[in-house]
Amino acid sequence: MTSRFYVTTPIYYVNGAPHIGHAYTSVAADVLARFHRLSGHEVFFLTGTDEHGQKVEQAAQNAGIAPQLFTDRISADFRDMADVMAISYDDFIRTTEPRHIKSAQALWQKVAENGAIYSGAYEGWYALRDECFYGEDELVTGADGVKTAPTGAPVEWVKEPSYFFKLSEYQDRLLELYEKNPEFLGPNSTRREIISFVKQGLRDLSVSRTSFKWGVPVPGDEDHVMYVWFDALANYLSALDYPDMSAEKAAFWPASLHLVGKDIARFHAVYWPAFLMAAGIELPEKIFANGWWTVEGQKMSKSLGNVVDPRELVKEFGLDSVRFFLLREVPFGGDSDLSRKSMIMRNNIELANDLGNLCQRTLSLVARNCGGVVPERRVLTDEDKQLLGQASLLPQLLSDRMAACALTDALEDVWKVIRAGNAYIDHQAPWALRKTDEERMKDVLRVLLDTLRSIATVLQPFMPQSMEKMLVQLGVNENERSFAALEVLLPAGRSLPAPQGIFPRYVEQEAG
């Protein structure tokens, strides 16, 4: 079955440098994209940057440069981060590109034509720092009588003409969407929060601004620029050349999955489907929100100065160790803590000791006792069948995990097989068989090689570089690394390269 898989990360807002949270969402999306490619599916994987809005305009002004130049720089930094993390995106979209602007305007026009946009005026307390309006009852009056936003940001009374989107008309249809398609929104905690939010009643949404210029002009009314979220969400369509639905890429719509941080779940689970309904466009199949990272138990923030650049971690621990850690440490969907200690523990125990060492001891036995040549697969004992059976179930097992965005559980499934592999080699003791039954020793090593091949194959999406190395050492050619290829046994007699450690143990430097 050839099927299409279209997965997206959020487009990241360029008001700050990329950090571990951005990398996390991107790595997760990357794992899914790579997994589907190995499954033989046609994949389109989109990431990019969100570059409009008053905050960006002002940040550029503060930096004393033109907004475009400012966003060029930061967007390039996000792209660099994606490249360092080996994110295998098929397209990197920027909301300042002409193709996006054209597309966002087309979407607006469609929604307007269908009568879902009207003009009015917005007035209220506006906090520039938060870039949002607050209700009177939300404001905090300080000792000096000055009103501030609940976030502490200064507010001012602003009145401006605005276009509104008739969000209030979509409440029922949205609730029906969530009810009829429980898979549409995950994880469950997010789903409940969103449902609860929508049930409270939806107000029409102000979708344009006149107070600044750095945005996509509203078609037919150049005094207005689009509200950043209308602009930003359109990226998922503009990358497919919307509104040209005959374009080759258009076949990827509807998106299979929008992966997002939990903070922006609402925009994706409420506004986005409503916009699409209004435009008469099919809805994405699934929205999944991932949690936040804390660092050494503390919230990551600029003021604490503990914002982690993923590239620094990669420099110290290596790419795959970091990718593995991000997805292994906690259930995908929940919040997680990043600490040196846990980072080192995961690397040393699960990568170096469990997986790396299993591979190394197997390969060195083959190198020393089989002349470095892959032995034949012959008659299997019950123990052999048991281990091989577990390994052969992995592709299907993981496929189910991926569909549910259960990336952490997927890794746990693989590690069960790795632990079983270590138990198997100990129980079979090929180093002892060498003296008593050389043929059986070879059978055991062959079983281990085949098991490791399955493991390395399914782990490719998580740790592409290390698994590439491992598959080379196992004698698996490039065209033999898909899930389909696992069905065919490697021929005996293939010569293996000299084994080399793949996951070095991390030794903490003595504190000086």
Added chain:
RNA sequence: GGCGGCGUAGCUCAGUGGUAGAGCAGGGGAAUCAUAAUCCCUUGGUCGGCGGUUCAAAUCCGUCCGCCGCUACCA
């Protein structure tokens, strides 16, 4: 205030009606092929408190305590 989540072994968590589980940490043993890695056995919990339903509850209901999230335009 309203809605929701969580509270299970020292730590991180899984487990939604039928004799309490995993990984890590701790203790004992085996082995020595391997990155001093691995394997086997084992200590450890009145499943937040109380009450209820049931032949039977971590699992359902009520209530209380503690922590957290969401409550409109902010990654």
